[in-house]
Amino acid sequence: MSTPNNYFQPDFSGKFGKYGGKFVPETLITPLKELEETYFQLLKDDNFNKELDKLNKEFSGRPTPLTFAEGLTNYYKRAKIYLKREDLCHTGAHKINNALGQILLAKKLGKKRIIAETGAGQHGVATATVCAKFGMKCFVYMGEVDIERQSLNVFRMKLLGAEVIPVSSGSRTLKDATNEAIRDWVTNVNDTHYIIGSVVGPHPYPMMVRNFQSIIGFETKEQIQIAENRLPDYIVACVGGGSNAIGIFYPFLNSGVKLIGVEAGGYGINTNKHCATLTLGREGIFQGMKTYLLQDNDGQVSEVHSISAGLDYPGVGPEHSYLKDEIIADYFSVSDEEAIKATELLSQKEGIIPALESAHAIAYLEKLTPSTAKDEIIIVNVSGRGDKDLYTIKNFLGY
Ligand SMILES: *Cc1c(COP(=O)(O)O)cnc(C)c1O
Numbered sequence: 001m002s003t004p005n006n007y008f009q010p011d012f013s014g015k016f017g018k019y020g021g022k023f024v025p026e027t028l029i030t031p032l033k034e035l036e037e038t039y040f041q042l043l044k045d046d047n048f049n050k051e052l053d054k055l056n057k058e059f060s061g062r063p064t065p066l067t068f069a070e071g072l073t074n075y076y077k078r079a080k081i082y083l084k085r086e087d088l089c090h091t092g093a094h095k096i097n098n099a100l101g102q103i104l105l106a107k108k109l110g111k112k113r114i115i116a117e118t119g120a121g122q123h124g125v126a127t128a129t130v131c132a133k134f135g136m137k138c139f140v141y142m143g144e145v146d147i148e149r150q151s152l153n154v155f156r157m158k159l160l161g162a163e164v165i166p167v168s169s170g171s172r173t174l175k176d177a178t179n180e181a182i183r184d185w186v187t188n189v190n191d192t193h194y195i196i197g198s199v200v201g202p203h204p205y206p207m208m209v210r211n212f213q214s215i216i217g218f219e220t221k222e223q224i225q226i227a228e229n230r231l232p233d234y235i236v237a238c239v240g241g242g243s244n245a246i247g248i249f250y251p252f253l254n255s256g257v258k259l260i261g262v263e264a265g266g267y268g269i270n271t272n273k274h275c276a277t278l279t280l281g282r283e284g285i286f287q288g289m290k291t292y293l294l295q296d297n298d299g300q301v302s303e304v305h306s307i308s309a310g311l312d313y314p315g316v317g318p319e320h321s322y323l324k325d326e327i328i329a330d331y332f333s334v335s336d337e338e339a340i341k342a343t344e345l346l347s348q349k350e351g352i353i354p355a356l357e358s359a360h361a362i363a364y365l366e367k368l369t370p371s372t373a374k375d376e377i378i379i380v381n382v383s384g385r386g387d388k389d390l391y392t393i394k395n396f397l398g399y
Contacts, residue, residue: 010319014203015290017325019318022202024288031189036204038109043211048104055100056215059133060090062097064216066223066379071349076365079233079372082379083352084220084248093355093384094216094244095126095197101212103130106193113192117141117181119174119240120310120357121153122384123197128162138162141181143172146309153388171303174313178287198241199317202288206317213247220379221251228377234368236260237381238360239278239331240310242317244383253328261320262364264306265333273305277316278324278331291318307336307392308356310384334363340396342366343386355384356392 014020022032042048056062065088069081086094106114114136118124124140131138140157144166147154157164170176178200185194199206199213224232235252237245239261249259266274274280277292284293286301294302294314306312323329334342339356342363347353354362361380372378386393 010203010207014207016319016322019290019321020203020206021290022288023285023290024202025186027186027189028202032202032204034109035105039105039204039208042105042108048108052101052104056097060096060100061088062215063219063223064088066220066227068227069350072346072365075345075349076369078369078374079376079378081365082224082227082232082377083350084216084379084381086216086244087352087354087358087382087385091122091126091129092387093122093126094213094247095123096129097215097247098197098209098212098243099123099126099130099195102193102195103134103136106136106195107134109193111191111193113137113139113188114195115139115141115181115184115192116195116197117174117177118197119143119146119177119312120308120355120388121146121150121157122310122388124162124164125153125156125160127195127197128157128160131162132160139184140164141167141177141184143167143174143177145172146174146177149392150309150388174309175287175301175315182287198243199246199319200241200287200289200315206289206319209243210246210250210319213243214250216244216247216381217249217251220248224377224379231255231257232377232379233372234258234260234376234378235381236262236361236364236368236378238262238311238357238383239316239320240264240313240357241315242320244381246317246319248381249329259323259329260364260368261329261331262360263331263333264308264311264360265335265338266305266307268335269333272302274333275304275306275311275313276333277314278320279333281314281316286315289315289318292316292321292324307339307396308360308389310355310357311360332364332367334360338363338366340393343393352382353386354382355386356389358383
């Protein structure tokens with residue numbers, strides 16, 4: 001795994017600057033250490049790297065294409081727009097990149113039982129998929145609100161042989177599902193591996209998940225060199241926990257390419273119904289990490305909202321908090337309504353129906369393109385496809 005210039009890995013305590021770390025109950029300290037050691041062993045293990053490469057190629061269908069978006073480029077009449085097509089991955093989103101890496105890790109650790117949390121259901125489906133392939137028992141924690149709005153993905157998980165455990169605490173969405181999964185892990189850590197779905201949680205997860213997802217960026221770098229013989233000017237990706245964004249950003253850190261993360265603005269960032277963590281949050285400790293967090297004056301985690309279940313999360317990966325403070329990447333937000341408009345636009349100009357999460361990145365083109373020139377290049381990461389969101393989109397548009 002090559003490392004960008006002038007960019008530091010997390011330190012021995014798992015910190016990116018002051019963010020990250022391991023804020024966990026003592027029972028998890030040893031398992032996290034074991035996980036980290038096994039992960040570093042595997043990185044140097046040719047068989048592991050070969051097996052993961054083969055799975056990425058023959059099971060997920062990688063490399064995913066980099067598509068020139070001619071319709072969108074002609075529509076905005078400014079920079080050339082390219083799309084990185086994670087929507088074409090097996091199971092329909094980038095989540096499988098991480099799930100495959102972690103299932104191999106779980107096998108190496110000798111674990112028999114897999115747990116995961118899920119919001120949109122994409123990570124649950126990816127985890128259920130790799131568990132089916134590797135013959136592991138799979139339990140997926142999911143908030144009741146998400147179970148309702150993502151019922152098709154719930155059925156997919158069940159069909160794949162996983163058990164979906166409904167979570168009825170708190171806002172009954174992703175953060176509550178994550179809390180329950182952590183509780184399960186603390187109790188069953190001897191035989192259980194927890195496949196976290198984004199670059200969040202205690203060290204080594206944010207680093208490990210980022211490395212598994214950085215295949216997106218490494219492919220993109222090669223593909224744009226072939227297509228344009230140079231690097232792009234901008235890379236745009238949506239940010240929930242931040243794994244698809246850091247996955248495509250990572251090989252471009254400190255390369256001069258402008259990196260833009262787009263958060264969910266929900267009903268608007270002047271309301272209290274949004275998930276604009278990096279825009280409006282402040283430092284806090286949450287789910288094992290120190291990071292930007294949406295919280296009230298007493299430090300209680302806020303109830304957040306996004307039309308997109310995968311972005312409906314009050315925290316963000318600690319590396320993004322670091323990249324924001326250091327101004328290595330910039331973060332903005334777009335509203336539910338803007339995301340829906342972008343979904344229609346991409347569908348009608350390109351013939352690609354994006355996931356609502358990815359539509360947030362597309363929506364930012366509306367703000368970005370006017371200040372770009374025709375000889376510039378923008379790459380947008382299309383993190384997933386929209387099949388899972390069709391009911392939500394249909395309801396919003398009143399069909
Ligand atoms: C889960 C998901 C996201 C959000 O997660 P990140 O870790 O921020 O990438 C974005 N897009 C899709 C399609 C997802 O399924």
